Amino acid sequence: MTPFSRTLFFLVASSVLSCRTTENGLRPDSDGVVHLTLVGTNDVHGWVMTQEEKFPNGTVRYGGAATFAGYLKLLREENPGGVLLVDGGDLFQGTLMSNLTEGSVVIDAFNALGYDAAAIGNHEFDYGPVGPQTHATEPGMDPFGALKSRIAQAKFPLLSTNIYESNSRLRPSWLPGDGTVIIERKGIKIGILGLTTPQTPTTTLPINVATLRFAALGPEALGSAKRLRERGADVVIAVVHAGGRCAETKDPSDLHSCDTETGEVFEMMKGFPYGTLDAVVAGHTHAQVGHFVNGTPIIESFALGKAFGVVDLFVDPSTKKLVRERTRIRSGIEICETADESTGSCDARKLRARAAEVKPVAAKWLGKPVEIDSAIAALLKPGEERVALLQNKALGLSVPKTLGRNYDRESALGSFLADALRTMARADVAMLNPGGLRADLNQGPLQYGAVYEVLPFDNTVATLDLTGDQLVSLVRAAYSAKKGVFQVSGLEVVLEKCPGPSRLKSVHLPGGYGVDPNARYRVVLPDFLARGGDGLGPVLATIDPRQVDLGETRGTNLRDDLVDFWVKNQETFSPPSTGRVNIMDDGKPCVAADSHGNP
Numbered sequence: 001m002t003p004f005s006r007t008l009f010f011l012v013a014s015s016v017l018s019c020r021t022t023e024n025g026l027r028p029d030s031d032g033v034v035h036l037t038l039v040g041t042n043d044v045h046g047w048v049m050t051q052e053e054k055f056p057n058g059t060v061r062y063g064g065a066a067t068f069a070g071y072l073k074l075l076r077e078e079n080p081g082g083v084l085l086v087d088g089g090d091l092f093q094g095t096l097m098s099n100l101t102e103g104s105v106v107i108d109a110f111n112a113l114g115y116d117a118a119a120i121g122n123h124e125f126d127y128g129p130v131g132p133q134t135h136a137t138e139p140g141m142d143p144f145g146a147l148k149s150r151i152a153q154a155k156f157p158l159l160s161t162n163i164y165e166s167n168s169r170l171r172p173s174w175l176p177g178d179g180t181v182i183i184e185r186k187g188i189k190i191g192i193l194g195l196t197t198p199q200t201p202t203t204t205l206p207i208n209v210a211t212l213r214f215a216a217l218g219p220e221a222l223g224s225a226k227r228l229r230e231r232g233a234d235v236v237i238a239v240v241h242a243g244g245r246c247a248e249t250k251d252p253s254d255l256h257s258c259d260t261e262t263g264e265v266f267e268m269m270k271g272f273p274y275g276t277l278d279a280v281v282a283g284h285t286h287a288q289v290g291h292f293v294n295g296t297p298i299i300e301s302f303a304l305g306k307a308f309g310v311v312d313l314f315v316d317p318s319t320k321k322l323v324r325e326r327t328r329i330r331s332g333i334e335i336c337e338t339a340d341e342s343t344g345s346c347d348a349r350k351l352r353a354r355a356a357e358v359k360p361v362a363a364k365w366l367g368k369p370v371e372i373d374s375a376i377a378a379l380l381k382p383g384e385e386r387v388a389l390l391q392n393k394a395l396g397l398s399v400p401k402t403l404g405r406n407y408d409r410e411s412a413l414g415s416f417l418a419d420a421l422r423t424m425a426r427a428d429v430a431m432l433n434p435g436g437l438r439a440d441l442n443q444g445p446l447q448y449g450a451v452y453e454v455l456p457f458d459n460t461v462a463t464l465d466l467t468g469d470q471l472v473s474l475v476r477a478a479y480s481a482k483k484g485v486f487q488v489s490g491l492e493v494v495l496e497k498c499p500g501p502s503r504l505k506s507v508h509l510p511g512g513y514g515v516d517p518n519a520r521y522r523v524v525l526p527d528f529l530a531r532g533g534d535g536l537g538p539v540l541a542t543i544d545p546r547q548v549d550l551g552e553t554r555g556t557n558l559r560d561d562l563v564d565f566w567v568k569n570q571e572t573f574s575p576p577s578t579g580r581v582n583i584m585d586d587g588k589p590c591v592a593a594d595s596h597g598n599p
Contacts, residue, residue: 026186026187026188026315026317026320027081027186027187028186028317032317033314033315033316033317033323033326034082034186034187034188034314034315034316034317035079035082035186035312035313035314036079036082036083036084036185036186036188036190036235036312036313036314036315037075037078037079037082037083037084037310037311037312037313038084038086038237038279038281038310038311038312038313039072039075039083039084039085039086039308039309039310040086040087040088040239040281040299040300040301040308040309040310040311041068041086041087041088041281041301041305041308041309042087042088042089042090042241042243042281042282042283042284042300042301042303043088043089043090043121043283043284043286043301043303043304044087044090044091044106044303044304044305045090045091045092045093045094045095045098045123045303045304045305045438045456046091046092046093046094046095046097046098046099046103046105046106046456047063047064047094047095047098047304047305047306048064048065048097048098048105048106048109048305048380049063049064049065049095049097049380049383049384050062050063050064050066050067050337051063051064051304051305051306051348053348053351053352055351055355055356055358055360056355056356056358057356057358057359057360058338058358058359058360059338059360060336060338060339060340060346060348060351060358060360061336061337061338061346061360062306062334062335062336062337062338062339062346062347062348063304063305063306063335064305064335064337064380065109065110065112065113065305065373065376065380066372066373066374066376066377066380067335067336067337067370067372067373068113068305068308068335069112069113069372069373069376070337070370070371070372070373071308071333071335071365071370072085072113072114073371073373074365074366074368074370075310078366081185081186082185082186083185084116084183084185084190084237085113085114085115085116086115086116086117086118086192086237086239086281087110087115087117087118087119087239087281087283088118088119088121088239088240088241088243088281088282088283088284088300089118089119089120089121089122089124089194089196089239089240089241089283089284090121090122090123090124090241090283090284090303091103091106091107091110091118091121091124091150092106092123092124092126092127092150093123093124093126093127093456093457094123094304094438094456095452095453095456096387096390096391096449096452096456097380097383097384097386097387099127099456099458100386100387101383102127102130102146102149102150103124103127103146103150104149104150104153105380105383107150107153107154108153108379108380109376109379109380110154110156111153111154111155111156112373112375112376112379113376115156116156116183116192117156117157117158117159117181117183117192117194117239118154118156118157118158118159118194118239119158119159119160119194119195119196119239119240119241119281119283120147120158120159120160120163120194120196120241121196121197121241121283121284122196122197122199122200122203122204122241122284123203123204124147124150124158125143125144125147125200125204125205125208125209126204126205126208126457127146127147128141128143128144128145128146128205128208129141129142129143129145129146130142130145130146130149131145134205134208134458135205135207135208136207136208137552143207143208143209143210143211144172144174144208148174151174151175151176157176157177157181157194158194159179159180159181159192159193159194159239160175160179160194160195160196160241161178161179161180161193161194161195161220161221161223161224162179162195162196162198162214162215162216162217162220163175163179163196163212163213163214163215164212164213164214164215165211165212165213166210166211166212166213167211169213172212178224178227179193179194179195179224180192180193180194180224180227180228182228182231182232182233188234188235188315188320189232189233189234189235190233190234190235190236190237191225191228191229191231191233191235191236191237192236192237192238192239193221193224193225193228193236193237193238193239194238194239194240194241195217195220195221195238195239195240195241195242195268196214196241196242197214197217197241197242197264197284198214198215198216198217198242199214199242199264199284200212200214201214201537202481202483202532202533202534202535202537203435203533203534204533205527205528205531205533206531206532206533206537207531217240217242217264217265217267217268218267218268218269218270218271218272221238221240221268221272221276221277222272222276225238225276225277234315234320234321235278235279235313235315235322236276236277236278237277237278237279237280237281238277238279238280238281239280239281240264240265240268240280240281240282240283241282241283241284242264242265242268242282242283242284243263243264243265243282243283243284243285243286243287243289243300244258244259244260244263244264244265244266244282244285244287244289244298244300245258245259245263245285245287245289246258246259246287246288246289246290246291249288249289249290249291249331249332252290252291252292252297252329252331253291253292254291255291255293258289258291260293262482263285264284265280265282265289265298265300266293269293269294269296269298272294272296274294274295275295275296275322275324276296277296278296278313278322279296279297279298279299279311279313279327280296280297280298280299281298281299281300281309282298282299282300283300285300286302286303287300287302288300288301288302288307288331288332289331290309290329290330290331290332291329292327292329295324297311297327297329299311299329299331300331301331301332301333302332305335306334306335306347307332307333307334307335308333308335309329309330309331309332309333310329310330310331310333311327311328311329311330312326312327312328312329312330313327314326314327333365334346334347336363336365336370337362337363337370337372338360338361338362338363339360339361339363340358340359340360340361341359341360341361342357342359344363344364346363387449390448390449391447391448391449391452392447392448392449393447393448393449394445394446394447395446395447395448395451395563395566395567396567397445397446397566397567397570397571397573398444398445398446398573399441399442399443399444399446399573400443400572400573400574401443401575402440402441402442402443403416403440403441403573403575404440405434405437405439405440405454406434406485407434407435407484407485408434408484408485409485409581409583410485410487410578410579410580410581411434411437411487412575412576412578413437413440413441413454414432414434414437414487415487415488415489415575415576415578415580416441416573416574416575416576417432417437417454417455417487417562418430418431418432418487418488418489419489419576420562420565420566420571421461421489421524421525421558421562422489422490422524423565424461424524424561424562424565425461425463425522425524426522427463427490427522427523427524428490428521428522428523429471429488429489429490429491429521429522429523429524430488430489430490430523430524430525431474431475431478431486431487431488431523431524431525431529432486432487432488432525432526433478433483433484433486433487433526433528433529433533433534434483434484434485434486434487435483435484435534436455436457436459436526436528437454437455437487438453438454438455438456439453439454440454441454441573446573448563451559451562451563452559455558455559455562456559457526457528457558457559458557458559459526459527459528459557459558459559460526460527460550460551460552460554460556460557460558461524461526461527461551461554461556461557461558461561462524462525462526462527462529462530462531462548462549462550462551463522463523463524463525463530463548463549463551464522464523464524464525464530464543464547464548464549465520465521465522465523465547465548465549466520466521466523466543466547467517467518467519467520467521468515468516468517468518468519468521469517469518470539470542470543470547471515471521471523472507472515472517473539473542474523474536474539474540475488475491475493475504475507476504476507477535477536477538477539478534478535478536479493479495479503479504480500480501480502480503480504480535481534481535481536482499482500482535483534483535485581485583487581488580488581489580490509490510491507491508491509491510491580492507492508492509492510492512492579492580492581492582493506493507493508493580493581493582494506494507494582494583494584495581495582495583495584496583496584497583497584497585497586505584510580526558527550527551527552530548530550531550
């Protein structure tokens with residue numbers, strides 16, 4: 001046989017092998033195993049449109065469904081018929097285009113991308129009833145109306161096995177099935193189970209989920225995985241709206257930088273028999289995870305449609321078992337339409353530090369150009385046009401210097417907003433939860449859309465009339481809830497570095513004056529907090545309801561009230577002086593990093 005004949009024979013034989021179907025219906029690849037490509041996203045929060053950042057040498061464009069479709073196309077070409085696409089939850093809340101359609105535009109995009117399943121996240125409950133009301137204000141209003149509409153619209157299942165009615169302890173009748181689904185790829189039956197963080201009652205508007213109970217993740221995952229195996233699933237995957245945080249992702253087997261003791265997804269995995277789950281796509285903490293936990297790959301990506309992760313799974317066609325030693329994780333893959341030529345990155349945060357050197361070029365991945373999906377771009381265009389006028393509405397104000405947020409410390413943005421809220425409401429104290437601030441307020445002429453990105457939630461302005469003792473109890477609860485560092489105005493606090501029940505060491509009025517336990521203090525905050533969100537519920541339950549004004553009768557929201565206040569007063573947006581939140585640092589590491597993020 002000539003060298004050419006041998007080469008031709010090898011190519012034909014490989015082609016036949018890659019296309020053949022075994023007696024049990026499986027379709028192995030050329031190396032004799034079945035390759036499955038699990039693609040995971042999470043915490044899109046309505047960002048299905050492309051984002052951009054201008055640099056001196058051009059514009060970096062990143063994120064969005066049309067660009068992500070180009071990456072999916074390459075993966076589907078790499079593994080025809082073997083790609084599985086799932087999301088870890090929090091699909092909707094966060095952008096003007098998504099919020100005005102109560103998430104409908106996101107489902108349209110996910111349908112077009114071909115998602116197979118998604119977890120139900122805590123913010124899936126934010127919209128409440130269908131229509132402008134964020135919660136049921138009249139008899140007959142359905143607090144799950146908007147979510148039900150999205151479930152009916154989706155061509156893929158929204159899953160959660162651990163949601164129950166509080167009274168009956170049964171699954172809600174409006175939630176289809178048991179929170180699991182079995183699909184097939186290349187003859188392999190793949191079971192998918194969904195889970196929702198038990199933190200949901202404190203991380204969405206509490207009134208919207210008052211009739212629900214969110215069971216613990218571990219037992220639910222264990223039971224659902226067992227049932228899926230009994231129904232014939234060869235591979236079991238969990239999509240979990242609960243996550244963790246890892247400072248390092250270079251070595252997927254090295255967990256030393258991960259919050260393994262407190263991260264919800266890591267806690268869930270404790271005590272599982274080996275092989276209970278074959279892969280996990282997580283969410284909720286807006287952090288990157290790409291690690292093996294007791295042999296199980298877990299991926300989570302940064303939020304807002306900017307990145308995704310991949311787990312390559314390989315199945316033995318004779319046993320239908322995973323060849324676990326071949327499992328591969330590709331985490332934190334940036335979604336770029338254009339990227340910096342020298343680094344290949346489109347992460348605007350990283351590129352700003354070397355802005356003058358950034359040279360945007362068309363993005364490539366897997367050695368091929370990333371093609372924008374014109375059909376998805378056309379699908380989104382009407383929605384983008386509908387919100388453009390409001391998004392680009394000039395407010396006649398300018399931000400002289402970017403006001404940045406910081407989830408874990410006092411921030412210029414948080415202090416500025418808290419000061420503005422306190423002044424506007426003529427209050428003694430203002431409090432803002434850090435998870436309510438979703439973007440920096442960038443330097444330059446101020447447009448309404450920029451404010452919306454910072455404050456996308458339709459919270460009302462609530463006020464509390466508290467005694468000094470009650471105020472101190474409320475502040476203590478805020479900093480004990482492991483929800484990041486609350487931003488305040490009218491107070492000075494000292495905190496321990498490590499989160500925990502006794503984190504608050506002291507609280508004073510500005511200038512070091514003590515809080516008078518018998519005096520009355522007017523406290524202004526978003527109604528999300530006044531209704532018990534982010535761990536304030538136990539303290540608020542002890543306060544006379546007559547001391548609470550939820551601001552419902554005004555018919556406005558915190559964001560628009562602040563905009564009107566700024567325009568009327570021609571706000572200068574100067575960064576406030578620092579020092580109202582002081583963190584004690586003894587140089588010792590915390591026992592375990594907290595699992596919080598921007599849920």
